[in-house]
Amino acid sequence: MAVTGIKEVARRAGVSLGTVSNVLNRPDSVAPATRRRVLDAIDELGYVRNDSARHLRAGSSRTVAIVVLDVSNPFFTDVVQGAEAVVEAAGGMLVVCNSGQDPAREGRHLATLEEQRVRGLLITPVENGRHERLERLVDRGIPVVLVDRGSGQLNRCSVAVDDVLGGRLAATHLAELGHRHIAFVGGPASIAQVADRHAGAAAALTEHGGGIELEVVETKALSVTAGRQAAEDICALPQARRPTAIFCANDLLALGVLQGLTIGGLRVPEDISLVGYDDIDFAAAAAVPLTSVGQPREQLGRTAAQLLLEEADTDAAHGHRHVVFQPQLVVRQSTAAPRRRTR
Amino acid sequence: MAVTGIKEVARRAGVSLGTVSNVLNRPDSVAPATRRRVLDAIDELGYVRNDSARHLRAGSSRTVAIVVLDVSNPFFTDVVQGAEAVVEAAGGMLVVCNSGQDPAREGRHLATLEEQRVRGLLITPVENGRHERLERLVDRGIPVVLVDRGSGQLNRCSVAVDDVLGGRLAATHLAELGHRHIAFVGGPASIAQVADRHAGAAAALTEHGGGIELEVVETKALSVTAGRQAAEDICALPQARRPTAIFCANDLLALGVLQGLTIGGLRVPEDISLVGYDDIDFAAAAAVPLTSVGQPREQLGRTAAQLLLEEADTDAAHGHRHVVFQPQLVVRQSTAAPRRRTR
DNA sequence: ACGGGCGCATGAAACGTTTCACAAGGTAGT
DNA sequence: ACTACCTTGTGAAACGTTTCATGCGCCCGT
Structure with a gap:
């Protein structure tokens, strides 16, 4: 009920303002008896x-914010959960903001x-690139950690996963199964992650030799709908060019x-093999469990949060770190050796 | 750079404290020339x-919070997006908290x-039931709106979807297709939504007559994994009892x-029909697009936020409202008439 | 017995706003 | 010319904490 504050508590407990504050923040510096009285007063008044x-x-x-591209992408919700765990453990609060791209x-x-x-x-x-507003925050002394984005900038920490390596893993897996004609589906190409994953795949195939073809099917978005559309195009191809x-x-x-x-x-994988990226839970739960390149999503969030808190706690200038995780190929049932072409 | 506030701005613009505040909050009450000077000072100082x-x-x-059961359930992320839209339009900020059940x-x-x-x-x-902490908030004058939970309580607003009706819709659909032996998969039964959906289904089948059997398979959670498990049990049944x-x-x-x-x-739906609930995007995108009971998820969030803001803006006692939405059956490809039993 | 420390409590100052009563000057109405 | 009012601007008070210099009494060691 009491809408008022510390003052009322002080009066009720018969102590001074400062003492109440001490009970709250440095309980040890207050004599047990006094502390008791104050705590009781707090209780009775329902003080908050x-x-x-x-x-x-x-x-x-004490609040830390995380701004993500899409709250409804399971990848980000997992990152959020990781960050949340760390921040809450440190007694803080994580607020989630959605930029929706x-x-x-x-x-x-x-x-x-x-x-x-x-x-x-x-x-x-x-x-990507220079970000005026972000610079301002940094200037103002608010620590900023880039998540899932390599950092050209040196004035802040970053946490990312090696997307180039991820692309390599996926492509190598397919090449080793014997595929000679592979399509990369993704877009828009302006997104760094998309570009990197493609670059990795291309590099791996070149190194692998054997003139494997890597065809690019660019999509407008990284969504289920966009994928369905791309698949339709692919189905329309004559089998030989598919x-x-x-x-x-x-x-x-x-x-x-x-x-x-x-x-x-x-049919997947009999007619065509399929590799995804992120290894979200729905991937494993798909009707044909997807082979996918896994990222330590939660750990990404955890590490980012740790770096952030570390920086926030360090008074002096702090060495900005750039953590890069390794992705991992998770093989499930959506990939197999190609069927022999009907000759 | 300037870490300081209004005071410094005032000095720089050669006006008083109050004037700067007026420029910020009631720009019209300040002469244009003065306003200009103050705004310039704000800019130059990078005042925030x-x-x-x-x-x-x-x-x-101005911040509103939403506490959800599971941030990674697409149902909730959609509700959040709805609420977010309303709150942001009103110049506020929505912070998302995850209770994780x-x-x-x-x-x-x-x-x-x-x-x-x-x-x-x-x-x-x-x-469910009395919630001491929530009561306290309400007593303190903080408006609380219950989301996706019918409200026994009368001292707050609530927004929900009629889960009993949803259950009816699903069951009726199956009964009309000719199914005579239906399983309800869900749990734990202590969750209100689960209980209501089941109750609705049971009621509809009774009314429909014809002695349709409704078997309950209780799960530990509302997760993909739990569902897979339940399916295994069902597969293990002899066909006649399935x-x-x-x-x-x-x-x-x-x-x-x-x-x-x-x-x-x-095979779904040839061997067995399947109806889900929530109509999340992944349902439509499943390998066999799911027939599901749709809820106006975003609208749920929007309405809840509107009710909340309305209550927050009303000074006087405000009439608490309980909005109940109607669910809607979305028929896709996971349901069909049962095959004739081999006789 | 005396000074130094220590343990505990005090109260005022400061944080950066917003608000409010008021003042100064100008304009208009009578 | 006088009052009344409007416009624009002022500065102090208040919001509820935390912090800090200070004070008071007591114990301990010499």
Whole structure:
């Protein structure tokens, strides 16, 4: 009921303002008897600290924000959960903001977060390159950690997964199964992750030799719908010109492709092999469990959060680190050796 | 750079503290020339409002929180997006908290949010019934809207979907297709949604007459894994005792069941029909597109947020409303008439 | 017995806003 | 010319904390 604060508690317990504050923040420096009295008063009054006042005084807050591209992509929800665990363990709070790939929305979020004087920021920026607003936050002393984005910048930490290697793994797997005609499905190519995964695949195939063809099918988005569409195009090809394997930049895409292929009457993996990327839970749960390139999603979030808190706690200049994880190929049932072509 | 506030801006613009505040909050009450000068000063200094101070003074904040059971369930991410849209349009910020079905975690979140003096709270509580902490928030004057939970309580608004009706729709659909032996897969039964959906199905079948059997397969969770497990059990039954249709409490479950049936060599819908619930995007994208009971997920979130803001804006006592949406059956390819039993 | 330390409690100052009562000057109405 | 009012700007108070210099009493060691 009591909407008021520490003052009322102090009066009730018959102590001074400062003492109540001490009970709250440095309980050991208060005599047990006094402490008891204060705690009782707090209970009776139903007193709850006022965070705004606390942080106004303290200057910094205990909340950390994470800005993601798409809250409904399981990849990000897992990253969020990882970060959440670390932040909460440290007594903080993680607020999740969704930019939905929209730079304007991202901007609004950053503005609000700046006003809130958040403790730190985890972000997968919508756009690459210089980011004025982000620079400002950094200048202001708010630590920023880039998530799932290699960092050209040196003035902040970053956490990422080696997408080039991921692409290599997928392509090598297909090549070793004997595929000679592979399609890469993904897009838009402006997205760094997509470009890297493709580059990795291309490099691996070149090294592997044997003139393996890597055809690119560019999609508009990394979504299930986009994948289904791409699959339709592929089904329409005459069998001779049809790839025997598909590597998707993303599991959502791969699920769409799987669906499209099924509709088009092609079986996975008998007629065509399929590799996804991210290894989201739905990949394993698909009707044909997907072979996919796994990323340590939760760990990505955890590490990012750790780096952030570390930086936030370090008073002095802190050495910015760039952690890169290794992806891992998870082989399931969507890949197999190509059938002999009818000769 | 300037870490300081309004004061410095005032000095630079050669005006008083109050004037700067007016420029920020009531620009019209300031002469254009003065306003210009102040705005310039703000720009040059890179001044950014301090939210803590503002809210300390104002008493209430502009952030609204939503506490969900599982951030990685697409159902909730859609609800969140709906709420987000409304809150952001109103100039507020939505913070997403994940209780992960854990009452303790939920409690910690609520404690923090109470300290933050959030403007309002959207929540799908982990447990039903009286909720001490929630009561406290309400007493404190923080509006609370229950999401996806019918409200026994009358001291707050709620937004829900009629789960009993949803159950009826699913069961009726199957009965009309000619199924005589149906299984309900879901659990734990303590979850209100699960119980309601089952109750609806049972009621509909009774009314439909013809002695249709409704068998219950209780699961431990509403997850893909749990569904796969349940499907294995069903596959193990001798054909004569095997249901010809399955109604799942949840799409995640249904996806798991679909996978389990496929592994077990049963085809959907030829051998067995399958109905899910929620109509998440992955349901439409499954290898066999799922018939499912759709809920207006985003609208659920939007409405909840609207109710909340409305309550927060109303000074006087406000009439608590309970909005109930109608679910809708979405028929896709996972349901069909049962094959004639081999006689 | 005396000074130094230590343990505990105090109260005022400061954090950066917003608000509010008020002042100064100008304009208009009578 | 006088009052009344409007427009624009002012500065102090208040919001609820935390922090810090200070004070008071007590014990201990010499």
